[in-house]
Amino acid sequence: MPESPEVQALADELDERLRGHEITAVDVVEFRTVKTRTEPPSALVGERVESVARHGKLLDFSFATAHLVVSLGRHGWARYAADGPMDASDDGRPPALAIVEFDDGTVLEFTDAGEWVSLGMWVVDDPIAVPAVAKLGPDPADPLFTRADFDAAVAGRRKQVKAVLQEQESLAGIGNAYSDEILHTAKLSPIGHAAALDETELDGLYASTVGVLSAAIGDRRGVPIDRLKAEKVASMRVHGRAGEACPVCGDTVRDFTFASTTAQYCPTCQTRGEALPLRSTD
Known part of the structure; x- marks a missing residue:
């Protein structure tokens, strides 16, 4: 299961690479990953990434009008697709359950290697609206932790x-x-x-x-x-x-x-x- 050090490194990398870039397409391959059905990830097409941060073990993509919060769960992760989305079923890699494309050609795939779907995505006005974020205690990796x-x-x-x-x-x-x-x-x-x-x-x-x-x-x-x-x-x-x-x-x-x-x-x-x-x- 990804924990705070790896999720922080992932958030830092995605923030550096995606900040300021616009989402041009979203393809949700596995509908069970979407936890806010009235606000699907596809609603973010046309939005520009303002920042990518971490809350506990969750990722937070911040946009001008919304947040995309991603729980990686037990076996979830993210990867870049070098030449656009690809089917990983024939090369041993875990399948992409959601694919996000950006205006610079970057294709970000969210994967899950488990036997059951643990990856989750929420589109919300505030990350605190996600129950898994709302319940979090203080973060020992935070410099302000005492x-x-x-x-x-x-x-x-x-x-x-x-x-x-x-x-x-x-x-x-x-x-x-x-x-x-x-x-x-x-x-x-x-x-x-x-x-x-x-x-x-x-x-x-x-x-x-x-x-x-x-x-x-x-x-x-x-x-x-x-x-x-x-x-x-x-x-x-x-x-x-x-x-x-x-x-x-x-x-x-x-x-x-x-x-x-x-x-x-x-x-x-x-x-x-x-x-x-x-x-x-x-």
């Missing part, structure tokens, strides 16, 4: 720390991968409850949350959008590394199942050497 924001979201919560980090209403933009990386850096168990963290542990978790995301955003800056997902995977220290050696202590990274998703941790760094049950219960 320790007070963090404490309000995390401190005292009677919930597993990993769940709190991934809860978009509490902290925007973090998913399964970066929550694993944050907890590994903070040397905290993913199944420990936030309410059990002492002040020193909260200090470390705050620093790790901000530090891991900020570093990832810096590392993704300037990476071509077709390589962003691969760069994310390559950068992980524990997430997706089950069976490999922890880069900090050399112990074997292990799996456990969390909220129907497989996550990873290092026993030596995070659980005092204890192997967690494969399936977590809260």
Whole structure:
């Protein structure tokens, strides 16, 4: 699932390339992606992009009279079509579910590689009209994010720390991968409850949350959008590394199942050497 560092890099690239350009055509291949049926993306033909920004894990294309908000969901992404729209079914690439053409010849395709459609698009007057944007908590990647924001979201919560980090209403933009990386850096168990963290542990978790995301955003800056997902995977220290050696202590990274998703941790760094049950219960 795309998370804030990759979506920020994607938004920055699209803002630089598309700002000031006019939409000349929109083709929605999969109607289920459109969440505002009375205001379809085709209504934006003739509009010029004023900016492209990020809200949590969502993209926001701003125009003079409207916003196109795109949720990439679990398996969605964007790519450029070099020679106009193309059928990806014969080359192993995920299919384009929506295609947007611009006056400079740029063709932007929104794709989804999942078995079910998770890509979503809204045309609204204000991004806050999109429920997924309206519910977002403070964003740890925002330079204005403070320790007070963090404490309000995390401190005292009677919930597993990993769940709190991934809860978009509490902290925007973090998913399964970066929550694993944050907890590994903070040397905290993913199944420990936030309410059990002492002040020193909260200090470390705050620093790790901000530090891991900020570093990832810096590392993704300037990476071509077709390589962003691969760069994310390559950068992980524990997430997706089950069976490999922890880069900090050399112990074997292990799996456990969390909220129907497989996550990873290092026993030596995070659980005092204890192997967690494969399936977590809260």
